[in-house]
Amino acid sequence: MTPERPTAPHFKRLALIGCGLMGGSFALALRQAGLVQQIAGFSASEKTRQRALQLGVIDQACNSVAEAVQDADLVLLAVPVGAMHSSFAAMRDVLQPNALLMDVGSTKCDVIAAAQAALGERLSCFVPAHPIAGKEVAGIEHAESMLYQNRRTILTPLPKTGIQRLQAAHGVWSAIGSHVSTMTPETHDATFAAVSHLPHVLAFAAVNALTAQTQGAEFLEMAGPGFKDFSRIAASDAAVWRDILSANHAEVLSQMSHFRKALEQFENALKNGDTQALEHLIQQASDVRAAWTLQAGNACNPVFET
Missing domain, CATH: 1.10.3660.10 (6-phosphogluconate dehydrogenase C-terminal like domain)
Structure with missing residues:
Protein backbone atom coordinates (compact mmCIF):
# COMPACT_ATOMS: atom_id res chain seq x y z
CA MET A 1 0.00 0.00 0.00
CA THR A 2 2.99 2.31 0.46
CA PRO A 3 3.61 4.30 -2.74
CA GLU A 4 6.96 4.30 -4.47
CA ARG A 5 8.97 7.48 -5.05
CA PRO A 6 6.40 9.83 -3.51
CA THR A 7 6.42 13.43 -4.62
CA ALA A 8 6.09 16.13 -2.00
CA PRO A 9 2.78 17.99 -2.26
CA HIS A 10 2.57 21.74 -1.70
CA PHE A 11 0.00 23.25 0.64
CA LYS A 12 -1.65 26.65 0.93
CA ARG A 13 -2.38 26.47 4.64
CA LEU A 14 -1.13 24.23 7.44
CA ALA A 15 -3.27 24.13 10.57
CA LEU A 16 -0.99 23.23 13.45
CA ILE A 17 -3.01 21.99 16.41
CA GLY A 18 -0.54 21.85 19.26
CA CYS A 19 2.36 24.29 19.07
CA GLY A 20 4.98 22.30 20.95
CA LEU A 21 8.20 20.53 20.08
CA MET A 22 6.74 18.01 17.65
CA GLY A 23 4.24 20.27 15.93
CA GLY A 24 6.58 23.25 15.84
CA SER A 25 9.38 21.17 14.32
CA PHE A 26 6.99 19.86 11.64
CA ALA A 27 5.95 23.42 10.77
CA LEU A 28 9.56 24.64 10.58
CA ALA A 29 10.56 21.67 8.44
CA LEU A 30 7.70 22.25 6.01
CA ARG A 31 8.52 25.95 5.80
CA GLN A 32 12.21 25.25 5.17
CA ALA A 33 11.29 22.77 2.44
CA GLY A 34 9.08 25.38 0.78
CA LEU A 35 6.02 23.15 0.99
CA VAL A 36 3.58 25.52 2.69
CA GLN A 37 2.47 29.11 2.13
CA GLN A 38 0.81 29.89 5.46
CA ILE A 39 0.86 28.29 8.91
CA ALA A 40 -1.96 28.84 11.37
CA GLY A 41 -1.50 27.54 14.91
CA PHE A 42 -3.62 26.75 17.93
CA SER A 43 -2.59 25.63 21.40
CA ALA A 44 -4.72 25.61 24.52
CA SER A 45 -2.26 28.05 26.09
CA GLU A 46 -2.43 31.61 24.82
CA LYS A 47 1.17 32.10 25.95
CA THR A 48 2.29 29.18 23.79
CA ARG A 49 0.38 30.50 20.76
CA GLN A 50 1.98 33.91 21.08
CA ARG A 51 5.42 32.43 21.60
CA ALA A 52 5.06 30.34 18.45
CA LEU A 53 4.10 33.50 16.60
CA GLN A 54 7.07 35.45 18.01
CA LEU A 55 9.47 32.68 17.02
CA GLY A 56 8.14 32.63 13.46
CA VAL A 57 6.93 29.04 13.72
CA ILE A 58 3.40 30.10 12.79
CA ASP A 59 2.05 33.05 10.81
CA GLN A 60 -1.31 33.28 12.57
CA ALA A 61 -2.20 32.52 16.18
CA CYS A 62 -5.75 31.22 16.35
CA ASN A 63 -8.14 31.17 19.29
CA SER A 64 -9.70 27.79 18.52
CA VAL A 65 -9.14 24.55 16.66
CA ALA A 66 -11.91 25.45 14.23
CA GLU A 67 -10.37 28.84 13.42
CA ALA A 68 -7.01 27.25 12.62
CA VAL A 69 -8.48 24.44 10.52
CA GLN A 70 -10.76 26.72 8.50
CA ASP A 71 -9.57 26.67 4.84
CA ALA A 72 -6.55 24.48 5.70
CA ASP A 73 -5.55 21.82 3.18
CA LEU A 74 -3.10 20.23 5.67
CA VAL A 75 -3.80 19.67 9.37
CA LEU A 76 -1.33 18.27 11.89
CA LEU A 77 -2.67 17.22 15.27
CA ALA A 78 0.23 17.41 17.72
CA VAL A 79 -1.55 17.19 21.05
CA PRO A 80 -1.33 14.54 23.82
CA VAL A 81 -3.22 11.39 22.91
CA GLY A 82 -5.74 12.13 25.65
CA ALA A 83 -6.78 15.33 23.84
CA MET A 84 -7.28 13.75 20.41
CA HIS A 85 -11.04 13.14 20.61
CA SER A 86 -11.93 16.71 21.57
CA SER A 87 -9.62 18.06 18.85
CA PHE A 88 -11.18 15.85 16.18
CA ALA A 89 -14.66 16.92 17.28
CA ALA A 90 -13.71 20.60 17.22
CA MET A 91 -12.47 20.46 13.61
CA ARG A 92 -15.08 18.15 12.08
CA ASP A 93 -17.47 20.81 10.77
CA VAL A 94 -14.78 23.00 9.19
CA LEU A 95 -12.35 20.38 7.87
CA GLN A 96 -12.14 20.61 4.09
CA PRO A 97 -13.23 17.42 2.30
CA ASN A 98 -9.94 17.23 0.37
CA ALA A 99 -7.68 18.13 3.31
CA LEU A 100 -4.92 15.85 4.58
CA LEU A 101 -5.20 15.32 8.35
CA MET A 102 -2.40 13.62 10.31
CA ASP A 103 -1.38 13.22 13.94
CA VAL A 104 1.93 12.50 15.69
CA GLY A 105 0.55 10.29 18.45
CA SER A 106 2.65 7.50 19.95
CA THR A 107 -0.34 5.14 20.07
CA LYS A 108 -2.61 4.45 17.16
CA CYS A 109 -5.58 2.21 17.99
CA ASP A 110 -6.98 4.68 20.53
CA VAL A 111 -6.36 7.68 18.28
CA ILE A 112 -8.10 5.95 15.39
CA ALA A 113 -11.04 5.08 17.65
CA ALA A 114 -11.29 8.74 18.65
CA ALA A 115 -11.22 9.79 14.99
CA GLN A 116 -13.89 7.26 14.06
CA ALA A 117 -16.12 8.54 16.86
CA ALA A 118 -15.65 12.24 16.18
CA LEU A 119 -14.84 12.90 12.51
CA GLY A 120 -17.92 11.48 10.81
CA GLU A 121 -17.65 11.58 7.03
CA ARG A 122 -14.36 13.47 7.28
CA LEU A 123 -12.66 10.30 8.54
CA SER A 124 -11.37 9.71 5.02
CA CYS A 125 -9.12 12.77 5.44
CA PHE A 126 -7.17 11.11 8.25
CA VAL A 127 -3.85 9.32 7.81
CA PRO A 128 -2.55 8.37 11.28
CA ALA A 129 1.19 8.96 11.69
CA HIS A 130 3.87 8.43 14.33
CA PRO A 131 7.26 10.06 13.80
CA ILE A 132 9.88 8.35 15.95
CA ALA A 133 11.65 11.50 17.09
CA GLY A 134 11.84 13.89 20.00
CA LYS A 135 14.10 15.47 22.61
CA GLU A 136 14.60 15.37 26.34
CA VAL A 137 13.14 18.89 26.46
CA ALA A 138 9.67 19.93 25.39
CA GLY A 139 8.12 23.18 24.23
CA ILE A 140 8.01 25.40 21.18
CA GLU A 141 11.36 27.01 22.09
CA HIS A 142 13.09 23.73 21.30
CA ALA A 143 11.44 23.12 17.93
CA GLU A 144 13.85 22.67 15.05
CA SER A 145 13.47 22.02 11.35
CA MET A 146 15.88 19.05 11.40
CA LEU A 147 14.09 17.04 14.09
CA TYR A 148 12.67 14.50 11.63
CA GLN A 149 15.76 14.13 9.48
CA ASN A 150 16.86 10.48 9.21
CA ARG A 151 14.14 9.37 11.63
CA ARG A 152 11.47 6.80 10.95
CA THR A 153 7.82 7.79 10.56
CA ILE A 154 5.13 5.12 10.75
CA LEU A 155 1.85 5.53 8.85
CA THR A 156 -1.12 3.36 9.85
CA PRO A 157 -3.68 3.96 7.08
CA LEU A 158 -7.36 3.14 7.59
CA PRO A 159 -9.56 1.05 5.29
CA LYS A 160 -11.07 4.34 4.07
CA THR A 161 -7.68 5.88 3.34
CA GLY A 162 -7.38 6.52 -0.38
CA ILE A 163 -4.12 5.95 -2.20
CA GLN A 164 -3.81 9.65 -3.06
CA ARG A 165 -3.97 10.71 0.58
CA LEU A 166 -1.53 7.99 1.56
CA GLN A 167 0.83 9.17 -1.18
CA ALA A 168 0.49 12.75 0.06
CA ALA A 169 1.25 11.74 3.65
CA HIS A 170 4.22 9.65 2.51
CA GLY A 171 5.47 12.54 0.40
CA VAL A 172 5.24 15.09 3.22
CA TRP A 173 7.24 13.06 5.73
CA SER A 174 9.78 11.99 3.11
CA ALA A 175 10.27 15.61 2.07
CA ILE A 176 11.28 16.62 5.60
CA GLY A 177 13.79 13.79 5.88
CA SER A 178 11.88 10.86 7.39
CA HIS A 179 12.11 7.22 6.37
CA VAL A 180 8.47 6.22 6.00
CA SER A 181 6.96 2.81 6.76
CA THR A 182 3.39 1.53 7.04
CA MET A 183 1.88 -0.81 9.63
CA THR A 184 -1.53 -1.81 10.83
CA PRO A 185 -2.55 0.10 13.98
CA GLU A 186 -2.52 -3.12 16.00
CA THR A 187 0.99 -4.05 14.88
Missing part, protein backbone atom coordinates in the same frame (compact mmCIF):
# COMPACT_ATOMS: atom_id res chain seq x y z
CA HIS A 188 2.16 -0.52 15.60
CA ASP A 189 0.89 -0.54 19.18
CA ALA A 190 2.29 -3.99 19.91
CA THR A 191 5.65 -3.03 18.40
CA PHE A 192 6.07 0.21 20.28
CA ALA A 193 4.91 -1.27 23.55
CA ALA A 194 7.95 -3.53 23.21
CA VAL A 195 10.58 -1.11 21.95
CA SER A 196 9.47 2.20 23.45
CA HIS A 197 6.68 2.07 26.01
CA LEU A 198 8.06 -0.73 28.21
CA PRO A 199 11.62 0.73 28.18
CA HIS A 200 10.18 4.00 29.45
CA VAL A 201 8.36 2.17 32.26
CA LEU A 202 11.60 0.39 33.19
CA ALA A 203 13.52 3.66 33.29
CA PHE A 204 10.85 5.32 35.43
CA ALA A 205 10.73 2.32 37.77
CA ALA A 206 14.51 2.01 38.06
CA VAL A 207 14.92 5.65 39.07
CA ASN A 208 12.03 5.41 41.53
CA ALA A 209 13.41 2.18 43.02
CA LEU A 210 16.79 3.81 43.51
CA THR A 211 15.53 6.99 45.12
CA ALA A 212 13.07 5.11 47.36
CA GLN A 213 15.98 3.52 49.21
CA THR A 214 17.36 5.13 52.35
CA GLN A 215 20.73 5.68 50.71
CA GLY A 216 19.28 6.40 47.28
CA ALA A 217 20.59 9.95 47.08
CA GLU A 218 24.10 8.81 47.97
CA PHE A 219 23.92 5.98 45.44
CA LEU A 220 22.81 8.40 42.73
CA GLU A 221 25.78 10.69 43.38
CA MET A 222 28.06 7.82 42.38
CA ALA A 223 26.20 7.00 39.15
CA GLY A 224 28.28 7.08 35.97
CA PRO A 225 27.68 7.12 32.20
CA GLY A 226 25.99 3.73 32.19
CA PHE A 227 23.24 4.86 34.54
CA LYS A 228 22.98 8.17 32.71
CA ASP A 229 22.43 6.39 29.39
CA PHE A 230 19.99 3.87 30.86
CA SER A 231 17.92 6.45 32.73
CA ARG A 232 17.88 9.14 30.03
CA ILE A 233 14.28 8.51 29.01
CA ALA A 234 13.14 8.75 32.64
CA ALA A 235 13.31 12.53 32.11
CA SER A 236 10.36 12.33 29.68
CA ASP A 237 7.25 14.47 30.12
CA ALA A 238 5.03 12.93 32.80
CA ALA A 239 1.66 13.96 31.34
CA VAL A 240 2.59 12.76 27.85
CA TRP A 241 3.71 9.36 29.09
CA ARG A 242 0.76 8.99 31.45
CA ASP A 243 -1.49 9.25 28.39
CA ILE A 244 0.65 6.96 26.22
CA LEU A 245 0.86 4.18 28.81
CA SER A 246 -2.82 4.46 29.69
CA ALA A 247 -3.87 4.36 26.04
CA ASN A 248 -1.73 1.32 25.24
CA HIS A 249 -2.06 -0.38 28.62
CA ALA A 250 -3.00 -3.84 27.32
CA GLU A 251 0.10 -4.13 25.14
CA VAL A 252 2.32 -2.60 27.82
CA LEU A 253 1.04 -5.08 30.41
CA SER A 254 1.78 -7.90 27.98
CA GLN A 255 5.35 -6.67 27.59
CA MET A 256 5.70 -6.38 31.36
CA SER A 257 4.87 -10.08 31.59
CA HIS A 258 7.61 -10.92 29.09
CA PHE A 259 10.06 -8.77 31.03
CA ARG A 260 9.22 -10.47 34.34
CA LYS A 261 10.06 -13.85 32.80
CA ALA A 262 13.39 -12.56 31.52
CA LEU A 263 14.18 -10.96 34.89
CA GLU A 264 13.34 -14.20 36.67
CA GLN A 265 15.97 -15.97 34.57
CA PHE A 266 18.63 -13.59 35.89
CA GLU A 267 17.26 -13.88 39.41
CA ASN A 268 17.36 -17.69 39.32
CA ALA A 269 20.89 -17.73 37.93
CA LEU A 270 22.06 -15.47 40.76
CA LYS A 271 20.21 -17.40 43.46
CA ASN A 272 21.62 -20.69 42.23
CA GLY A 273 25.13 -19.36 41.74
CA ASP A 274 24.89 -20.51 38.11
CA THR A 275 27.60 -18.39 36.54
CA GLN A 276 27.38 -20.25 33.24
CA ALA A 277 23.68 -19.46 32.87
CA LEU A 278 24.35 -15.86 33.91
CA GLU A 279 27.05 -15.44 31.28
CA HIS A 280 24.82 -17.01 28.65
CA LEU A 281 21.97 -14.56 29.38
CA ILE A 282 24.33 -11.58 29.21
CA GLN A 283 26.00 -12.78 26.02
CA GLN A 284 22.64 -13.42 24.37
CA ALA A 285 21.55 -9.85 25.01
CA SER A 286 24.93 -8.46 23.98
CA ASP A 287 24.84 -10.32 20.66
CA VAL A 288 21.33 -9.10 19.84
CA ARG A 289 22.25 -5.50 20.68
CA ALA A 290 25.45 -5.62 18.62
CA ALA A 291 23.67 -7.07 15.59
CA TRP A 292 20.91 -4.47 15.83
CA THR A 293 23.35 -1.54 15.83
CA LEU A 294 24.82 -2.80 12.56
CA GLN A 295 21.50 -2.81 10.73
CA ALA A 296 20.94 -0.03 8.23
CA GLY A 297 19.13 2.87 9.80
CA ASN A 298 19.88 1.80 13.37
CA ALA A 299 22.87 4.00 14.12
CA CYS A 300 21.56 4.39 17.67
CA ASN A 301 22.03 8.15 17.68
CA PRO A 302 20.58 9.65 20.87
CA VAL A 303 16.94 10.50 20.34
CA PHE A 304 13.96 10.85 22.61
CA GLU A 305 11.11 8.74 21.32
CA THR A 306 7.44 9.53 21.81
Whole structure:
Protein backbone atom coordinates (compact mmCIF):
# COMPACT_ATOMS: atom_id res chain seq x y z
CA MET A 1 0.00 0.00 0.00
CA THR A 2 2.99 2.31 0.46
CA PRO A 3 3.61 4.30 -2.74
CA GLU A 4 6.96 4.30 -4.47
CA ARG A 5 8.97 7.48 -5.05
CA PRO A 6 6.40 9.83 -3.51
CA THR A 7 6.42 13.43 -4.62
CA ALA A 8 6.09 16.13 -2.00
CA PRO A 9 2.78 17.99 -2.26
CA HIS A 10 2.57 21.74 -1.70
CA PHE A 11 0.00 23.25 0.64
CA LYS A 12 -1.65 26.65 0.93
CA ARG A 13 -2.38 26.47 4.64
CA LEU A 14 -1.13 24.23 7.44
CA ALA A 15 -3.27 24.13 10.57
CA LEU A 16 -0.99 23.23 13.45
CA ILE A 17 -3.01 21.99 16.41
CA GLY A 18 -0.54 21.85 19.26
CA CYS A 19 2.36 24.29 19.07
CA GLY A 20 4.98 22.30 20.95
CA LEU A 21 8.20 20.53 20.08
CA MET A 22 6.74 18.01 17.65
CA GLY A 23 4.24 20.27 15.93
CA GLY A 24 6.58 23.25 15.84
CA SER A 25 9.38 21.17 14.32
CA PHE A 26 6.99 19.86 11.64
CA ALA A 27 5.95 23.42 10.77
CA LEU A 28 9.56 24.64 10.58
CA ALA A 29 10.56 21.67 8.44
CA LEU A 30 7.70 22.25 6.01
CA ARG A 31 8.52 25.95 5.80
CA GLN A 32 12.21 25.25 5.17
CA ALA A 33 11.29 22.77 2.44
CA GLY A 34 9.08 25.38 0.78
CA LEU A 35 6.02 23.15 0.99
CA VAL A 36 3.58 25.52 2.69
CA GLN A 37 2.47 29.11 2.13
CA GLN A 38 0.81 29.89 5.46
CA ILE A 39 0.86 28.29 8.91
CA ALA A 40 -1.96 28.84 11.37
CA GLY A 41 -1.50 27.54 14.91
CA PHE A 42 -3.62 26.75 17.93
CA SER A 43 -2.59 25.63 21.40
CA ALA A 44 -4.72 25.61 24.52
CA SER A 45 -2.26 28.05 26.09
CA GLU A 46 -2.43 31.61 24.82
CA LYS A 47 1.17 32.10 25.95
CA THR A 48 2.29 29.18 23.79
CA ARG A 49 0.38 30.50 20.76
CA GLN A 50 1.98 33.91 21.08
CA ARG A 51 5.42 32.43 21.60
CA ALA A 52 5.06 30.34 18.45
CA LEU A 53 4.10 33.50 16.60
CA GLN A 54 7.07 35.45 18.01
CA LEU A 55 9.47 32.68 17.02
CA GLY A 56 8.14 32.63 13.46
CA VAL A 57 6.93 29.04 13.72
CA ILE A 58 3.40 30.10 12.79
CA ASP A 59 2.05 33.05 10.81
CA GLN A 60 -1.31 33.28 12.57
CA ALA A 61 -2.20 32.52 16.18
CA CYS A 62 -5.75 31.22 16.35
CA ASN A 63 -8.14 31.17 19.29
CA SER A 64 -9.70 27.79 18.52
CA VAL A 65 -9.14 24.55 16.66
CA ALA A 66 -11.91 25.45 14.23
CA GLU A 67 -10.37 28.84 13.42
CA ALA A 68 -7.01 27.25 12.62
CA VAL A 69 -8.48 24.44 10.52
CA GLN A 70 -10.76 26.72 8.50
CA ASP A 71 -9.57 26.67 4.84
CA ALA A 72 -6.55 24.48 5.70
CA ASP A 73 -5.55 21.82 3.18
CA LEU A 74 -3.10 20.23 5.67
CA VAL A 75 -3.80 19.67 9.37
CA LEU A 76 -1.33 18.27 11.89
CA LEU A 77 -2.67 17.22 15.27
CA ALA A 78 0.23 17.41 17.72
CA VAL A 79 -1.55 17.19 21.05
CA PRO A 80 -1.33 14.54 23.82
CA VAL A 81 -3.22 11.39 22.91
CA GLY A 82 -5.74 12.13 25.65
CA ALA A 83 -6.78 15.33 23.84
CA MET A 84 -7.28 13.75 20.41
CA HIS A 85 -11.04 13.14 20.61
CA SER A 86 -11.93 16.71 21.57
CA SER A 87 -9.62 18.06 18.85
CA PHE A 88 -11.18 15.85 16.18
CA ALA A 89 -14.66 16.92 17.28
CA ALA A 90 -13.71 20.60 17.22
CA MET A 91 -12.47 20.46 13.61
CA ARG A 92 -15.08 18.15 12.08
CA ASP A 93 -17.47 20.81 10.77
CA VAL A 94 -14.78 23.00 9.19
CA LEU A 95 -12.35 20.38 7.87
CA GLN A 96 -12.14 20.61 4.09
CA PRO A 97 -13.23 17.42 2.30
CA ASN A 98 -9.94 17.23 0.37
CA ALA A 99 -7.68 18.13 3.31
CA LEU A 100 -4.92 15.85 4.58
CA LEU A 101 -5.20 15.32 8.35
CA MET A 102 -2.40 13.62 10.31
CA ASP A 103 -1.38 13.22 13.94
CA VAL A 104 1.93 12.50 15.69
CA GLY A 105 0.55 10.29 18.45
CA SER A 106 2.65 7.50 19.95
CA THR A 107 -0.34 5.14 20.07
CA LYS A 108 -2.61 4.45 17.16
CA CYS A 109 -5.58 2.21 17.99
CA ASP A 110 -6.98 4.68 20.53
CA VAL A 111 -6.36 7.68 18.28
CA ILE A 112 -8.10 5.95 15.39
CA ALA A 113 -11.04 5.08 17.65
CA ALA A 114 -11.29 8.74 18.65
CA ALA A 115 -11.22 9.79 14.99
CA GLN A 116 -13.89 7.26 14.06
CA ALA A 117 -16.12 8.54 16.86
CA ALA A 118 -15.65 12.24 16.18
CA LEU A 119 -14.84 12.90 12.51
CA GLY A 120 -17.92 11.48 10.81
CA GLU A 121 -17.65 11.58 7.03
CA ARG A 122 -14.36 13.47 7.28
CA LEU A 123 -12.66 10.30 8.54
CA SER A 124 -11.37 9.71 5.02
CA CYS A 125 -9.12 12.77 5.44
CA PHE A 126 -7.17 11.11 8.25
CA VAL A 127 -3.85 9.32 7.81
CA PRO A 128 -2.55 8.37 11.28
CA ALA A 129 1.19 8.96 11.69
CA HIS A 130 3.87 8.43 14.33
CA PRO A 131 7.26 10.06 13.80
CA ILE A 132 9.88 8.35 15.95
CA ALA A 133 11.65 11.50 17.09
CA GLY A 134 11.84 13.89 20.00
CA LYS A 135 14.10 15.47 22.61
CA GLU A 136 14.60 15.37 26.34
CA VAL A 137 13.14 18.89 26.46
CA ALA A 138 9.67 19.93 25.39
CA GLY A 139 8.12 23.18 24.23
CA ILE A 140 8.01 25.40 21.18
CA GLU A 141 11.36 27.01 22.09
CA HIS A 142 13.09 23.73 21.30
CA ALA A 143 11.44 23.12 17.93
CA GLU A 144 13.85 22.67 15.05
CA SER A 145 13.47 22.02 11.35
CA MET A 146 15.88 19.05 11.40
CA LEU A 147 14.09 17.04 14.09
CA TYR A 148 12.67 14.50 11.63
CA GLN A 149 15.76 14.13 9.48
CA ASN A 150 16.86 10.48 9.21
CA ARG A 151 14.14 9.37 11.63
CA ARG A 152 11.47 6.80 10.95
CA THR A 153 7.82 7.79 10.56
CA ILE A 154 5.13 5.12 10.75
CA LEU A 155 1.85 5.53 8.85
CA THR A 156 -1.12 3.36 9.85
CA PRO A 157 -3.68 3.96 7.08
CA LEU A 158 -7.36 3.14 7.59
CA PRO A 159 -9.56 1.05 5.29
CA LYS A 160 -11.07 4.34 4.07
CA THR A 161 -7.68 5.88 3.34
CA GLY A 162 -7.38 6.52 -0.38
CA ILE A 163 -4.12 5.95 -2.20
CA GLN A 164 -3.81 9.65 -3.06
CA ARG A 165 -3.97 10.71 0.58
CA LEU A 166 -1.53 7.99 1.56
CA GLN A 167 0.83 9.17 -1.18
CA ALA A 168 0.49 12.75 0.06
CA ALA A 169 1.25 11.74 3.65
CA HIS A 170 4.22 9.65 2.51
CA GLY A 171 5.47 12.54 0.40
CA VAL A 172 5.24 15.09 3.22
CA TRP A 173 7.24 13.06 5.73
CA SER A 174 9.78 11.99 3.11
CA ALA A 175 10.27 15.61 2.07
CA ILE A 176 11.28 16.62 5.60
CA GLY A 177 13.79 13.79 5.88
CA SER A 178 11.88 10.86 7.39
CA HIS A 179 12.11 7.22 6.37
CA VAL A 180 8.47 6.22 6.00
CA SER A 181 6.96 2.81 6.76
CA THR A 182 3.39 1.53 7.04
CA MET A 183 1.88 -0.81 9.63
CA THR A 184 -1.53 -1.81 10.83
CA PRO A 185 -2.55 0.10 13.98
CA GLU A 186 -2.52 -3.12 16.00
CA THR A 187 0.99 -4.05 14.88
CA HIS A 188 2.16 -0.52 15.60
CA ASP A 189 0.89 -0.54 19.18
CA ALA A 190 2.29 -3.99 19.91
CA THR A 191 5.65 -3.03 18.40
CA PHE A 192 6.07 0.21 20.28
CA ALA A 193 4.91 -1.27 23.55
CA ALA A 194 7.95 -3.53 23.21
CA VAL A 195 10.58 -1.11 21.95
CA SER A 196 9.47 2.20 23.45
CA HIS A 197 6.68 2.07 26.01
CA LEU A 198 8.06 -0.73 28.21
CA PRO A 199 11.62 0.73 28.18
CA HIS A 200 10.18 4.00 29.45
CA VAL A 201 8.36 2.17 32.26
CA LEU A 202 11.60 0.39 33.19
CA ALA A 203 13.52 3.66 33.29
CA PHE A 204 10.85 5.32 35.43
CA ALA A 205 10.73 2.32 37.77
CA ALA A 206 14.51 2.01 38.06
CA VAL A 207 14.92 5.65 39.07
CA ASN A 208 12.03 5.41 41.53
CA ALA A 209 13.41 2.18 43.02
CA LEU A 210 16.79 3.81 43.51
CA THR A 211 15.53 6.99 45.12
CA ALA A 212 13.07 5.11 47.36
CA GLN A 213 15.98 3.52 49.21
CA THR A 214 17.36 5.13 52.35
CA GLN A 215 20.73 5.68 50.71
CA GLY A 216 19.28 6.40 47.28
CA ALA A 217 20.59 9.95 47.08
CA GLU A 218 24.10 8.81 47.97
CA PHE A 219 23.92 5.98 45.44
CA LEU A 220 22.81 8.40 42.73
CA GLU A 221 25.78 10.69 43.38
CA MET A 222 28.06 7.82 42.38
CA ALA A 223 26.20 7.00 39.15
CA GLY A 224 28.28 7.08 35.97
CA PRO A 225 27.68 7.12 32.20
CA GLY A 226 25.99 3.73 32.19
CA PHE A 227 23.24 4.86 34.54
CA LYS A 228 22.98 8.17 32.71
CA ASP A 229 22.43 6.39 29.39
CA PHE A 230 19.99 3.87 30.86
CA SER A 231 17.92 6.45 32.73
CA ARG A 232 17.88 9.14 30.03
CA ILE A 233 14.28 8.51 29.01
CA ALA A 234 13.14 8.75 32.64
CA ALA A 235 13.31 12.53 32.11
CA SER A 236 10.36 12.33 29.68
CA ASP A 237 7.25 14.47 30.12
CA ALA A 238 5.03 12.93 32.80
CA ALA A 239 1.66 13.96 31.34
CA VAL A 240 2.59 12.76 27.85
CA TRP A 241 3.71 9.36 29.09
CA ARG A 242 0.76 8.99 31.45
CA ASP A 243 -1.49 9.25 28.39
CA ILE A 244 0.65 6.96 26.22
CA LEU A 245 0.86 4.18 28.81
CA SER A 246 -2.82 4.46 29.69
CA ALA A 247 -3.87 4.36 26.04
CA ASN A 248 -1.73 1.32 25.24
CA HIS A 249 -2.06 -0.38 28.62
CA ALA A 250 -3.00 -3.84 27.32
CA GLU A 251 0.10 -4.13 25.14
CA VAL A 252 2.32 -2.60 27.82
CA LEU A 253 1.04 -5.08 30.41
CA SER A 254 1.78 -7.90 27.98
CA GLN A 255 5.35 -6.67 27.59
CA MET A 256 5.70 -6.38 31.36
CA SER A 257 4.87 -10.08 31.59
CA HIS A 258 7.61 -10.92 29.09
CA PHE A 259 10.06 -8.77 31.03
CA ARG A 260 9.22 -10.47 34.34
CA LYS A 261 10.06 -13.85 32.80
CA ALA A 262 13.39 -12.56 31.52
CA LEU A 263 14.18 -10.96 34.89
CA GLU A 264 13.34 -14.20 36.67
CA GLN A 265 15.97 -15.97 34.57
CA PHE A 266 18.63 -13.59 35.89
CA GLU A 267 17.26 -13.88 39.41
CA ASN A 268 17.36 -17.69 39.32
CA ALA A 269 20.89 -17.73 37.93
CA LEU A 270 22.06 -15.47 40.76
CA LYS A 271 20.21 -17.40 43.46
CA ASN A 272 21.62 -20.69 42.23
CA GLY A 273 25.13 -19.36 41.74
CA ASP A 274 24.89 -20.51 38.11
CA THR A 275 27.60 -18.39 36.54
CA GLN A 276 27.38 -20.25 33.24
CA ALA A 277 23.68 -19.46 32.87
CA LEU A 278 24.35 -15.86 33.91
CA GLU A 279 27.05 -15.44 31.28
CA HIS A 280 24.82 -17.01 28.65
CA LEU A 281 21.97 -14.56 29.38
CA ILE A 282 24.33 -11.58 29.21
CA GLN A 283 26.00 -12.78 26.02
CA GLN A 284 22.64 -13.42 24.37
CA ALA A 285 21.55 -9.85 25.01
CA SER A 286 24.93 -8.46 23.98
CA ASP A 287 24.84 -10.32 20.66
CA VAL A 288 21.33 -9.10 19.84
CA ARG A 289 22.25 -5.50 20.68
CA ALA A 290 25.45 -5.62 18.62
CA ALA A 291 23.67 -7.07 15.59
CA TRP A 292 20.91 -4.47 15.83
CA THR A 293 23.35 -1.54 15.83
CA LEU A 294 24.82 -2.80 12.56
CA GLN A 295 21.50 -2.81 10.73
CA ALA A 296 20.94 -0.03 8.23
CA GLY A 297 19.13 2.87 9.80
CA ASN A 298 19.88 1.80 13.37
CA ALA A 299 22.87 4.00 14.12
CA CYS A 300 21.56 4.39 17.67
CA ASN A 301 22.03 8.15 17.68
CA PRO A 302 20.58 9.65 20.87
CA VAL A 303 16.94 10.50 20.34
CA PHE A 304 13.96 10.85 22.61
CA GLU A 305 11.11 8.74 21.32
CA THR A 306 7.44 9.53 21.81
